[in-house]
Amino acid sequence: MNQLELMKELSIAGKTKMVLMVMDGVGGLPGPDGLTELEAARTPNLDGLAKRGIVGLTTPARPGVTPGSGPGHIALFGYDPIEWEIGRGVLEALGIDFDLGPNDLAARGNFASVDKAGNITDRRAGRIATEVGARLVEKLRQIELPGVETFVEVVKEYRFVLVLRGEGLADGLTETDPQQTGVPPLRVEATRPEAERAASLLNQWLAKARELLADEPKANSMNLRGIAKVPPIPKMTDTYRMKLAAIATYPMYRGIGRLVGMEVLATGDTIDSEIETLRAHWDAYDFFFFHVKKTDSYGEDGNFDGKVHVIEEADAALPGILELKPDVIVVTGDHSTPWALKSHSWHEVPVILWSPYVRPDPVGSFGERPCMAGGLGHIRHYDLLPLMMAHGGRLAKFGA
Amino acid sequence: MNQLELMKELSIAGKTKMVLMVMDGVGGLPGPDGLTELEAARTPNLDGLAKRGIVGLTTPARPGVTPGSGPGHIALFGYDPIEWEIGRGVLEALGIDFDLGPNDLAARGNFASVDKAGNITDRRAGRIATEVGARLVEKLRQIELPGVETFVEVVKEYRFVLVLRGEGLADGLTETDPQQTGVPPLRVEATRPEAERAASLLNQWLAKARELLADEPKANSMNLRGIAKVPPIPKMTDTYRMKLAAIATYPMYRGIGRLVGMEVLATGDTIDSEIETLRAHWDAYDFFFFHVKKTDSYGEDGNFDGKVHVIEEADAALPGILELKPDVIVVTGDHSTPWALKSHSWHEVPVILWSPYVRPDPVGSFGERPCMAGGLGHIRHYDLLPLMMAHGGRLAKFGA
Numbered sequence: 184m185n186q187l188e189l190m191k192e193l194s195i196a197g198k199t200k201m202v203l204m205v206m207d208g209v210g211g212l213p214g215p216d217g218l219t220e221l222e223a224a225r226t227p228n229l230d231g232l233a234k235r236g237i238v239g240l241t242t243p244a245r246p247g248v249t250p251g252s253g254p255g256h257i258a259l260f261g262y263d264p265i266e267w268e269i270g271r272g273v274l275e276a277l278g279i280d281f282d283l284g285p286n287d288l289a290a291r292g293n294f295a296s297v298d299k300a301g302n303i304t305d306r307r308a309g310r311i312a313t314e315v316g317a318r319l320v321e322k323l324r325q326i327e328l329p330g331v332e333t334f335v336e337v338v339k340e341y342r343f344v345l346v347l348r349g350e351g352l353a354d355g356l357t358e359t360d361p362q363q364t365g366v367p368p369l370r371v372e373a374t375r376p377e378a379e380r381a382a383s384l385l386n387q388w389l390a391k392a393r394e395l396l397a398d399e400p401k402a403n404s405m406n407l408r409g410i411a412k413v414p415p416i417p418k419m420t421d422t423y424r425m426k427l428a429a430i431a432t433y434p435m436y437r438g439i440g441r442l443v444g445m446e447v448l449a450t451g452d453t454i455d456s457e458i459e460t461l462r463a464h465w466d467a468y469d470f471f472f473f474h475v476k477k478t479d480s481y482g483e484d485g486n487f488d489g490k491v492h493v494i495e496e497a498d499a500a501l502p503g504i505l506e507l508k509p510d511v512i513v514v515t516g517d518h519s520t521p522w523a524l525k526s527h528s529w530h531e532v533p534v535i536l537w538s539p540y541v542r543p544d545p546v547g548s549f550g551e552r553p554c555m556a557g558g559l560g561h562i563r564h565y566d567l568l569p570l571m572m573a574h575g576g577r578l579a580k581f582g583a
Numbered sequence: 584m585n586q587l588e589l590m591k592e593l594s595i596a597g598k599t600k601m602v603l604m605v606m607d608g609v610g611g612l613p614g615p616d617g618l619t620e621l622e623a624a625r626t627p628n629l630d631g632l633a634k635r636g637i638v639g640l641t642t643p644a645r646p647g648v649t650p651g652s653g654p655g656h657i658a659l660f661g662y663d664p665i666e667w668e669i670g671r672g673v674l675e676a677l678g679i680d681f682d683l684g685p686n687d688l689a690a691r692g693n694f695a696s697v698d699k700a701g702n703i704t705d706r707r708a709g710r711i712a713t714e715v716g717a718r719l720v721e722k723l724r725q726i727e728l729p730g731v732e733t734f735v736e737v738v739k740e741y742r743f744v745l746v747l748r749g750e751g752l753a754d755g756l757t758e759t760d761p762q763q764t765g766v767p768p769l770r771v772e773a774t775r776p777e778a779e780r781a782a783s784l785l786n787q788w789l790a791k792a793r794e795l796l797a798d799e800p801k802a803n804s805m806n807l808r809g810i811a812k813v814p815p816i817p818k819m820t821d822t823y824r825m826k827l828a829a830i831a832t833y834p835m836y837r838g839i840g841r842l843v844g845m846e847v848l849a850t851g852d853t854i855d856s857e858i859e860t861l862r863a864h865w866d867a868y869d870f871f872f873f874h875v876k877k878t879d880s881y882g883e884d885g886n887f888d889g890k891v892h893v894i895e896e897a898d899a900a901l902p903g904i905l906e907l908k909p910d911v912i913v914v915t916g917d918h919s920t921p922w923a924l925k926s927h928s929w930h931e932v933p934v935i936l937w938s939p940y941v942r943p944d945p946v947g948s949f950g951e952r953p954c955m956a957g958g959l960g961h962i963r964h965y966d967l968l969p970l971m972m973a974h975g976g977r978l979a980k981f982g983a
Binding site for chain 2 (some may be wrong): 184186189193540542543544545556557558560561562566568569570571572573574578579580581582583
C-alpha cells in the first residue's frame with residue numbers, strides 16, 4: 184500500500200481548518216553578515232509561531248535534487264514528485280490559467296530563427312517582444328488538424344503554448360529542440376506506439392506553422408518542448424476527504440492547485456488581498472493553500488534585501504491568518520531560492536508546524552539554522568500533508 | 584532484497600543477550616507544567632541509561648499515522664507494519680490467548696440486536712454483561728460446519744471470537760457490520776475466488792447462530808468483523824537466528840510475540856513479577872521482549888499523574904534488568920498515548936539504545952524534548968531490531 188492509498192484508507196472527514204502557507208523559494212544562504220535572508224528578516228510573528236510549534240527542515244524531492252515549481256508544490260501536496268511527474272507543457276499551460284482537461288496534450292512552444300537551409304540560428308528568435316509573439320500566435324490559430332481541436336496561446340516574449348484536444352491523444356513524445364544552433368529542429372517522435380497519432384498530428388502542425396511564418400524576420404520557426412498530458416493524479420479531495428482552496432497571485436500555482444483538486448479562489452496581487460480572500464472563504468473549505476510568490480522572485484534576482492523585505496511582509500500578514508484560528512498551520516516553502524545562487528536550489532526548506540497537539544520543541548525563531556535543531560528533524564515535503572491531517576484529527580488509527 | 588531478507592542473510596548466532604523493554608504508549612504531550620508525562624516523571628535509572636547510551640525518536644508506522652497495538656509491536660519487532668497487516672480478528676483471538684495456527688480463520692464477533700424485520704437496532708446488543716455473552720457463546724458452540732472445526736470464545740461484554748479451523752480456508756472476506764442501525768447485517772462476501780468456501784461456511788454459521796439466538800431479548804443477532812488469517816510472517820527465530828522470549832501481562836502482547844516466533848513465558852500481573860520471570864529464564868534465551876502495559880492504560884484514561892507513576896515504577900524496575908547485564912538494551916514504546924488525547928497517537932516515541940558499543944550522545948535525560956536532540960535522530964521502529972542485532976555483535980558484514 185503506497186502513501187496515497189494509505190491516506191485514502193485512513194482519512195476521515197472533520198470540521199478542523201488547515202492552512203498551508205507557502206513562501207515560494209523561502210530557503211536561502213548566508214548573506215554578507217552571515218545570516219540567511221530568513222534569519223536576517225525581522226519576523227516576530229513567525230518566530231512566535233515557531234516557539235509555540237515544532238520546526239524542522241524539509242527536502243522537496245530527494246537530497247541534492249533541485250525541484251522546479253511543479254515538483255516543489257506537488258510534493259507539498261503529499262505526492263512523491265519523482266513518481267508524479269508533471270510535463271513542462273502542462274505547467275506552461277497551467278501558468279497561463281489554461282484549463283487543461285484529460286483529453287488535452289500540451290506543449291511549450293519556443294519561437295526560433297532558422298536560416299535558409301533550415302538550421303537554427305537563434306533558439307529564442309532574438310527574444311521577440313510579447314506583442315510580436317501575440318501577433319504570431321494569432322496567425323498560428325488558423326491551422327486546422329484532422330479530428331482534434333487546437334489551441335495556441337501566448338505566454339511571454341518568444342514563448343507560447345500549443346494544446347491539442349481530442350480523444351486518444353497519448354503522450355510519450357520527444358521534443359523538437361536540438362538544444363544547439365546550426366542544426367535543424369528535430370521531428371516529434373513517439374516513444375511508444377499509442378503516441379504515434381499525436382506525433383503525426385504535431386509534425387503536421389509544425390509543417391503548417393513554419394509555412395505560415397516563413398516570411399517573419401526573426402521568428403520564422405519554432406520548437407515544441409515538454410509535450411505532455413495531465414497525469415492521472417489522484418485528487419486531494421478524494422484522498423483526504425476535504426474541500427480544498429488555492430489562493431495564489433500567479434497562475435501557475437493556481438493551476439497546480441486545480442490539478443490536484445483544489446478550487447481556485449479569485450484574489451488580488453498583494454498578500455493583503457490574499458488574506459482578504461482567505462477571510463471571505465474561511466467557512467467554505469477545510470484546507471487552504473496560501474501562496475506567497477515574491478520571496479522566490481527576489482531570490483532569483485539575487486536581491487538579498489528584497490527577499491528579506493517580502494519575508495517581513497509575509498510575517499506581517501501572518502496575524503491575519505492566525506486570527507481566523509486555524510486548527511493546523513504549516514509555514515514553509517516549495518524549495519529554496521538562495522540569493523547567492525539566483526536560482527532554485529536543492530537546500531532543505533525551513534518549516535513550522537503548529538496545532539494544539541504538536542509536541543513543541545525548544546526552538547523559538549524561524550530560520551535555517553534554528554530549524555536544524557528543530558523537533559521535526561529532517562523530513563520530506565510529502566510527509567507534511569499526513570502530519571497536518573494527523574494534527575487536525577483527520578486520520579483514523581491504522582490497524583487494531 | 585527487503586530488510587527481512589537482508590537480516591536473514593546477515594544474522595549470525597551468538598551468546599549476547601538483548602532486552603527490548605516496551606513501555607506501552609509511553610510517548611506523550613506537555614501537561615499543565617509544560618512537561619510531558621515522561622519528562623515530569625522522576626526517572627533516575629532511565630536518565631542514567633540515556634546518559635550512557637544514545638537516544639532518539641522513532642516513528643511506528645509512517646509520519647502522521649497512528650498505529651494500533653498490532654502494527655506498533657510488529658514494527659518494533661522489525662517488520663514494516665504497512666506491509667505486514669494483521670487482521671482485527673487475529674488480534675482479538677491473540678488477545679484472549681487463543682493459540683492461532685496457520686489453518687485458522689479468525690473473526691471478531693459482536694452480538695447485536697435486530698427487530699422483527701431483521702434490521703439492526705443496536706450494534707452492541709445493549710452492551711450485555713460478560714456473563715450473558717458467555718452463556719450465548721456456550722449456545723453457539725453447538726453449531727457444526729462441514730469439513731472444519733469451529734471455536735467460539737467469549738472476549739468481554741458483547742464481544743466474542745469465532746475461529747474456523749481447516750485446510751484451504753482463505754481470507755479476503757468482507758465484514759457483516761453495516762456500521763449503522765436500521766438495516767440488516769450484510770452477508771460475508773469473498774473478495775477473491777479462493778475465499779468463496781470460507782464465505783459460504785461463515786454465512787452458514789451466521790444463519791444457524793441467528794436461529795439459535797432468535798429468542799434472546801437483546802443479543803438476537805451478531806456481526807463478524809476483521810475476518811483474517813495469521814499472515815505468513817517470517818518468524819524472528821528464523822530471520823535473526825535467536826531464541827526469543829515474550830514477557831507480558833496482557834494476552835494480546837503475548838499473542839503478537841507468539842505470532843513472530845517468541846516463546847511466551849508465564850508471568851504475574853506486576854512489573855516486579857515480570858522481572859522475576861526475566862531473571863528465572865535469563866540463561867535460556869537470546870532476546871527478551873519485556874512489555875509494560877499500564878503506561879498506555881493511564882494515557883487512554885487521560886490520567887497524567889497515573890501515567891507518570893507507572894513510568895516511575897518502570898524506572899524503579901530497570902536496575903533489576905540491568906543487573907542481569909544484558910549486552911544490548913532498548914527502552915521505548917510501541918506508540919505514543921498522550922494524556923491530552925486519551926488515545927494512541929501518531930507522535931514519535933522516545934527511545935534509548937545502550938550497549939558497550941553505542942556512540943553515546945550528550946543527552947542525559949529520557950524525555951521527548953531531550954530525545955529530539957539525540958544522536959539516533961529520527962528513526963523508524965523497524966530499524967531498531969537491526970540496530971540491536973548490530974550492537975549485539977550478531978550481524979555479519981554485508982559485502983566484501
